[in-house]
Amino acid sequence: MIEKITKILTEANFAPSGDNCQPWKFKITPNGLLLFNLPEKDKSVYNFNQKAAYISHGAFIENIKIAALAHGLKTTINLFPDIKNPDLVAELDFSPSNGEIDNLYEFIEKRHTNRKPYLAKPISxxxxxxxxxxxxxxxxxxxxxxxxxxxxxxxxxxxxxxxxxxxxxxxxxxxxxxxxxxxxxxxxxxxxxxxxxxxxxxxxxxxxxxxxxxxxxxxxxxxxxxxxxxxxxxxxxxxxxxxxxxxxxxxxxxxxxxxxxxxxxxxxxxxxxxxxxxxxxxxxxxxxxxxxxxxxxxxxxxxxxxxxxxxxxxxxxxxxxxxxxxxxxxxESSAPSAVTPRLPVEEILSK
Ligand SMILES: Cc1cc2nc3c(=O)[nH]c(=O)nc-3n(C[C@H](O)[C@H](O)[C@H](O)COP(=O)(O)O)c2cc1C
The missing domain is CATH 3.40.109 (NADH Oxidase)
Incomplete structure (x- = not known):
């Protein structure tokens, strides 16, 4: 299970965050993962009351949910499960899925921020x-x-x-x-x-x-x-x-x-x-x-x-x-000139 969870986390690790500060840390549990906020990672004025960080956590959670399905697991999401620990953003529990898949899976790694000019053409x-x-x-x-x-x-x-x-x-x-x-x-x-x-x-x-x-x-x-x-x-x-x-x-x-x-x-x-x-x-x-x-x-x-x-x-x-x-x-636009890197998964996992 630990290997599978690490694989899911590695795939989900392409989640976006404000200025790419990656304000998160994960802990593997017997059934899944705990997601912690790292307030010291995003001290920006934009991150008032951690709201920008919470948006990033949501994006990461969605990636995990999608990636888990691809590995035969369904995710139960429990947000802010411990009132005594405000930095514990989510408890994610995995259980066997019924074979459902999410078509967005293959786009997790392909998603990027594109700051190039776009065509002034309406989307369909x-x-x-x-x-x-x-x-x-x-x-x-x-x-x-x-x-x-x-x-x-x-x-x-x-x-x-x-x-x-x-x-x-x-x-x-x-x-x-x-x-x-x-x-x-x-x-x-x-x-x-x-x-x-x-x-x-x-x-x-x-x-x-x-x-x-x-x-x-x-x-x-x-x-x-x-x-x-x-x-x-x-x-x-x-x-x-x-x-x-x-x-x-x-x-x-x-x-x-x-x-x-x-x-x-x-x-x-x-x-x-x-x-x-x-x-x-x-x-x-x-x-x-x-x-x-x-x-x-x-x-x-x-x-x-x-x-x-x-x-x-x-x-x-x-x-x-x-x-x-x-x-x-x-x-519509051409591809971005470069992509933004991520911390390796070992660095976002607590020991
Ligand atoms: C909460 C949040 C706010 C963001 N705000 C901006 C923004 O105002 N302008 C911008 O160009 N990118 C913004 N970004 C994009 C991040 O800079 C980007 O996700 C990060 O650098 C990682 O790059 P990637 O999305 O290409 O993987 C934001 C992302 C998040 C999650």
Whole structure:
């Protein structure tokens, strides 16, 4: 059983996480696995109350569930089973399956974040309805998708305000640049984002590297650099097949884990359709700070920008009062220039 579980974990280990920080540790039990959060791995402002980490855990759990079926095992998921241990995110128990398989299995390894420009071509009605029909058991959240060109354009502008904020907020700036691996392919750090995956041309990469110094970034921003970068990204995001969101009426940590499971199914299904996906999660995650009434954690200007943008986004995606927990773009594109590595499975298993 231990060998089988290790194999499942190795296959599921391609799960996405914010800035590839992989905030997880697993322990093998007689019947399955325990999944622990590692808060020290993601100290980003985006990870307010561990919500970004919980989304990543959800994605990992979904990968495990899919991979386990391929090995003849069904997974029972018990979220936050121990109130005395908030870092114990899930207890996963395996039992023999009745031969069921999940067609998304072969796409676990093929799923990547693609930050390249996409074609400004709508995704097909069939693809749209399949994506919109995705569900995760006992989760009231759902996916919404925007395909109207004008709305995509406005959403792209609103979502790219995140890139201005990340370059103007010292803590966000520090976390972003602290999580970039500048090395050659093959020499990358396993729990960082390889620079090539950010899809910059040599000039952009040169400027970006200069901006890793907070002092230099601050100086350039007097001439509007953060706003300029945000505008450039907005142009890229405008050219997408659709912009989507995961919304839910509730706001508990369980909802974020379940939202992560739905995200992963969406991403894997999009991959199976030959579509690329890039999370555009910054504004939704920063908004969680405001939802929790912790405005003072942001500058007044940024708090206002986030608040106004989220109001506008909610109208465009028609989400009413629902909580937006994640946003992304999908569309047709060529393959990403590089893929992001993972920590080897021995390093995510506790002894
Ligand atoms: C909670 C969460 C938030 C993320 N936010 C963003 C984002 O705003 N922009 C982006 O380009 N990628 C974002 N990502 C993608 C991660 O950077 C990516 O999953 C990670 O670097 C691993 O790369 P991979 O997805 O190609 O395997 C996010 C991923 C997660 C799980």
């Amino acid at each position: 009605e069939n693809q749209l309805s399949e994506l919109l029909n995705l569900k995760v058991d006992s989760f009231d959240g759902k996916i919404v998708m925007v395909t109207a060109r004008e709305h995509i354009k406005t959403l792209a502008q609103l979502l790219s305000i995140n890139e201005k904020i990340v370059l103007q907020n010292k803590k966000l700036h520090q976390f972003l640049f602290g999580n970039i691996s500048w090395g050659q392919e093959g020499l990358q750090k396993n729990d960082k984002m390889f620079i090539k995956t950010l899809e910059m041309n040599p000039l952009q990469q040169f400027v970006f590297k200069l901006c890793s110094s907070w002092k230099i970034m601050n100086f350039f921003d007097k001439f509007g650099l953060a706003k300029f970068i945000s505008k450039e990204n907005s142009k890229i995001y405008s050219n997408s097949g659709a912009i989507g969101a995961i919304i839910t009426s509730k706001n508990s940590k369980t909802d974020f884990v379940q939202g992560g499971r739905l995200l992963q199914r969406t991403w894997l299904l999009a991959t199976s359709m030959g579509l690329s996906l890039q999370p555009l999660a910054g504004m939704a995650l920063l908004n969680q700070i405001l939802v929790a009434g912790q405005r003072q954690a942001l500058s007044p200007e940024h708090a206002m920008e986030i608040e106004d943008s989220i109001k506008h986004i909610s109208t465009l995606i028609n989400s009413g009062d629902e909580n937006i927990i994640f946003m992304f773009r999908v569309g």
